Amino acid sequence: MxxxxxxxxxxxxxxxxxxxxxxxxxxxxxxxxxFIVVATLLVYSMVKFRAxxxxxxREPAQVYGSxxxxxxxxxxxxxxxxxxFAATARVIHAIQDAPKPPTAVDVTVIGxxxxxxxxxxxxxxxxxxxxxxxxxxxxxxxPTFLKLLSADTDHSFWIPQLAGKTDLIPNRVNAxxxxxxxxxxxxxxxxxxxxTQHAKxxxxxxxxxxxEFDAWVRAQQQAAAQxxxxxxGKRVFETTACINCHTIRGTAANGRFGPDLTHLMxxxxxxxxxxxxxxxxxRLWLKEPDAxxxxxxxxxxxxxxxxxxxxxRYMQSLR
Numbered sequence: 001m002x003x004x005x006x007x008x009x010x011x012x013x014x015x016x017x018x019x020x021x022x023x024x025x026x027x028x029x030x031x032x033x034x035f036i037v038v039a040t041l042l043v044y045s046m047v048k049f050r051a052x053x054x055x056x057x058r059e060p061a062q063v064y065g066s067x068x069x070x071x072x073x074x075x076x077x078x079x080x081x082x083x084x085f086a087a088t089a090r091v092i093h094a095i096q097d098a099p100k101p102p103t104a105v106d107v108t109v110i111g112x113x114x115x116x117x118x119x120x121x122x123x124x125x126x127x128x129x130x131x132x133x134x135x136x137x138x139x140x141x142x143p144t145f146l147k148l149l150s151a152d153t154d155h156s157f158w159i160p161q162l163a164g165k166t167d168l169i170p171n172r173v174n175a176x177x178x179x180x181x182x183x184x185x186x187x188x189x190x191x192x193x194x195x196t197q198h199a200k201x202x203x204x205x206x207x208x209x210x211x212e213f214d215a216w217v218r219a220q221q222q223a224a225a226q227x228x229x230x231x232x233g234k235r236v237f238e239t240t241a242c243i244n245c246h247t248i249r250g251t252a253a254n255g256r257f258g259p260d261l262t263h264l265m266x267x268x269x270x271x272x273x274x275x276x277x278x279x280x281x282x283r284l285w286l287k288e289p290d291a292x293x294x295x296x297x298x299x300x301x302x303x304x305x306x307x308x309x310x311x312x313r314y315m316q317s318l319r
Contacts (some may be wrong), residue, residue, distance in 0.1 A: 006058065007187055009160040011316065013207075014178040016095045016163045024089045027084060034080070042249045072197030082313030098177060105133060106145045111168040111190070113297055114197035115259055115272040121286075125220045126261030128245070129272045131205045134213040136179035142210070143179035152263070156192035159205050165191050180207040196295030216266075223250030225317050233314025236307050241299065248318065264318040283312045 021318040093247070105265060109131075110117040118127050133144040150156055152169040158165040162178040188203030208216060237243065238252055245258035253261075264270075267277055271293045275281040286289055287297040287308055303311065 007160050007189065011161055013184070013186065014162045014180045014184060016178055017161055019091050019094060020164050026087055027090050027180060030080065030084065067303075072274050094177075095177075098171055100144065100145055100177075101141060103142045104177075105142060106147070106302070107131065107133070107144060107159060108147045108149065108230075111148075111150045111152075111157070111194070111201075112264075113152050113195050114201040114293070116201070116203060117151075117259065120217075123217055123221065125217065126260045127202065127220060127263065128267075129202075129269065130267045131203070132208055132213060132216050133178070133180065133205065134210055135180055135181065135183050140210065141179065143177050145177045147176060148174040148176065154192045155190050155194050155201070157188070157203070158191040158204060159186050160186035160205075162205060163187075167192055182210070183207050183209050197293050199272075200272065200274045200293055202269075204269060204273055206302060207306075214286070219266065220263055222263075226247045226250070226316035228312075230314040230317040233310035233312070233317075236311045237304065237314055240301055240303070245298075260286070261315070261318055263271050264315055266319060279312055282315055283308055286315075288313055 008091050009017075009024070009055045010021055012021045015227055076090055106120065106122055108119040110119070116129050116131070118129075118131050121124070135143045135319070136144075148158070148168045150170045150172075151311045153170065155168040156165055157168060157176065162180055163176045166176045168174065184207050186205045186207065188205065190198055190201035190203070192198075194201065234251070238246075243255060245255040247254050247256070247260045247262065249260075249262045265277065269275065270277045270282060271289075274293045275285065280291065284299075286301065287303070288300055289296050290300070290317060
């Protein structure tokens, strides 16, 4: 079973993330040297030229017009800025202008208040909140290229171990790519304040082996499961406002405002990572969304207990 990794920018698992970490360490090293030099000179001056009873009534010698000192504090900072600029520009160019191989996986990411929509155009898949991508190693490179869009306000896509932070801005298309080199679960966070539930707009990336990814694709391409024992819950779903916001392929539900629920139970979490996908949490989410995610924009449907039980059974059949 895959275990989730903590958000750690210093443990890169893909080429873009590794490049960013190397640049960060380089910048930290230079700024650390500057800090040490300045702090050393400051401490030396405080000790060497401190006031004493013997010199309390005298003013230190005033020195003006040292060409060497003025050149030093002008040229050295300029050189530091040039070096940092060149190193940063090189990394930005390497990441943003990386060639896209024919084996790449394309994913369109759409940020919503407050969840993530993932579309795989060439695979005919639409899912939400949990992104599946294949591992990409040197013998079988298969990077994932993401097109980033926003449906409402500014969001920010950030999986620290896989790629840099990139904003999703209305009416603008941004992009990033990642080539994770080992399977696992990698966590992320919307890094741009986007409203009440910004802090619970979480990201979960499952990096699968080639066989696991292909199996996931085949499963996601199927229509929703038809379970006759859950027919009562399906009727509840189709006769309430649920059908206006959500899509379940193979049914009359074709809403676009909320996440696609065709394979809801293939996801480990609900509410964009705010809670585990368990029957208890699912029932609470349907009964009172604000109990899990206040301000989530999902209305409480005011269903009876019998209707809730039937609807939960139907949701659990969507695998």
